[in-house]
Amino acid sequence: MDNPPHETLDCNSTNVSLQLSLATESDLHRFTVCQFDAFYNGPDHDFLEIIFPGPPTDENIVKVYKRQLALREQHGLSTVLKVEDTKTGAIVAGAQWSISSGVDDNARHLKHQLANVDWCGEEGSDRQKYAQWVMDEFLGRRIERMQGPHASLDLCFCHPSYQRRGAGTQLVRWGCRRADELGIPAFVEATATGTRLYEQNGFIVTEAVRLHDSKRWGKDRTPVVYNFMWRPPKPQIARPDI
Secondary structure: OOOOEEEEEEEEOEEEEEEEEEEOHHHHHHHHHHHHHHOOOOOOHHHHHHHOOOOOOHHHHHHHHHHHHHHHHHHHEEEEEEEEOOOOOOOOEEEEEEEEEOOHHHHHHHOOOOOOOOOOOOOOOOHHHHHHHHHHHHHHHHHHHOOOEEEEEEEEEEEEHOOOOHHHHHHHHHHHHHHHHHHHOEEEEOOOOOHHHHOOOOOOEEEEEEOOOOHHHHOOOEEEEEEEEEOOOOOOOOOOOO
């Protein structure tokens, strides 16, 4: 897959220029710091706390960074994108797209969706058992529904100070263009906060997911809620020969 071109957004009203480019391994620590800034204490904290356990201490940030780096190296199908403020050099948004364009790629992709949740809570604790149940339900839907060649937006975030300035749109459109070029559908699991952005880019909610089992985990446990979304590929318009 080709590297994404540098795309610059001029945010004149805020005197900020935002540039989209491929993230390298040397960016991934700063990438993870921004990820915590975007997700921690947000409206979807309960679910994201399972995937990226906090609080956002240096120790926890390093743990998440190393786990994500190892998964990306094993996966081999992901493209990690960053958006930087060109005036400060700070990473202010990021995303991870996975493109599965063949049978072998798809099998490898789904294999690495299976997770042993050894990063959340003490071994054998109720917290870890609950996290494992949530991830089994979450990834089970992926394995069931993401059949055949497809693109998946596995991660997308934006620092709170830079939201509604176009960075998220650029991250989403990059993967949508790739999916359209390949003629394959795209998938994303969207929080309530992100659903509108994805709808604006052609995604459709196919299931409003609510993971909750009060008999097993107690009535006080906050349900995990998200939208499973699908986007059909848009046909490519052939350019006339000149």
